Amino acid sequence: MFRNQYDTDVTTWSPAGRLFQVEYAMEAVKQGSAAIGLRSATHIVLATVNKATSELSSHQKKIFKVDDHIGVAIAGLTADGRVLSRYLRNECINHSFVYESPLPISRLVVQLADKAQVCTQRSWKRPYGVGLLVAGLDETGAHLYYNCPSGNYFEFQAFAIGSRSQAAKTYLERRFDNFDKYSREELIKDGLFAIKETLQGEKLTSAICTVAIVGVGETFHIINQQTIEQVIESLDIVEDAQAADAAAESASEEPSAAQEPGAAPMELQ
């Protein structure tokens, strides 16, 4: 990204019809550590990489429970993420109070997107520097959405955001056709494998990742470390056998996938 004379204000258009401040906000999302989400017909799994600033400190909290049936994973400015999670929790609880029933996720993400849009059209505000993977249920089933600082939101079968997320996306792109039929265990496995891809050789342990799940008949919750450790161990056994094929495949795929469109990422893809 190069310096421009039209990038000081969020309310200034560039001659090419871009809002650079919004695009810069989306860069902040790419700097955060990876977060991935994937869904089947009945469940959604969110997984994040926990990076601590030093060995002495605790990890950043990147997954938030919003309601019994909705949870979010964030990447980018965690403070912004925390504030938005509080907003989402508030919206859900207000709806439950008036209607005695859960707020449908599809309506919640629109409210969140509208809130983000406001910050792209006020000179005294700045866009939120956080991308949210929102996982939840409504009457039509399980959904996974991505809300970005531009105020756009998209529904996904699977998605990854944050640093080195392209590796996870590539992995998920290869396998998403079957996700609808997955059991919750298979979903968790693939989620962890996608996280593994973003670590680029670093060892995957339950200490450096957090996994959460929500589904029909299953309240949103973060899966405990021991369970995750067990799943990782089962992955290692399988992975050693597949290591050779996986390396050969990604070597040919990575170059083409790495050319992400640099121009106007806000436009609908």
Next chain:
Amino acid sequence: MEWGAVSSEGKEVSTILESGSQRTLSPYVTGTSVLGLKYKDGVIMAADMGGSYGSTLRYKSVERIKPIGKHTLLGASGEISDFQEILRYLDELIIYDHMWDDGNSLGPKEVHNYLNRVMYNRRNKFDPLWNSLVVGGVKNGQKYLGMVGMIGTHYEDNHVATGFGNHLARPIMRAEWREDLTFEEAVKILEKCLLVLLYRDRSAINKFQISKITEEGVTISEPYALKTNWDFSAFQNPTKGAEGSW
């Protein structure tokens, strides 16, 4: 303070505040009991079509049961104009819900809770909507029947009634209600209750509508009357045993 002044008889007298707002302190045109019960395929509700102006039976074609969205029926007793106001609120709510067009919709449980919030909040402002509401419906195979009063009292049950119906109809419903009644059986129970109310409730008229709601939708019957019998011997010379009566 915004409370109305109390006259010598202890009844509240209407006061107009400096701001010019007025509050409902007594109802004017009222409907009497509404009855509801759950049956095999859904929920059935009955009410007469009378709108009384005090002791005068002023209006005789008032529809006191209305469909709300796809999944709910609402019946009201009490002030008719407040019922119409509630229908306007719900209309807005349902249209807004419909505009989402996203496969989600408000069901009877949501409508019931929303009305409860509205009634309770109005009560807290000493400006109640003077109604007792019966909310019934079916959504995704789940039957729902509940009541909300003007002070925000609310509950769910297999059979509900408002006003006089609470005292005269519910004992009959308690004795005769069973799980999985057929439509005909449910109508029989309701007609039995309606007849008692017709004899004993001064504000009831002999013109009823029975409404049912099932997964398929709402049906509201044409108005009809029940057969009454005034030939009882007790009605001949009713004051025979009371000296001094006429």
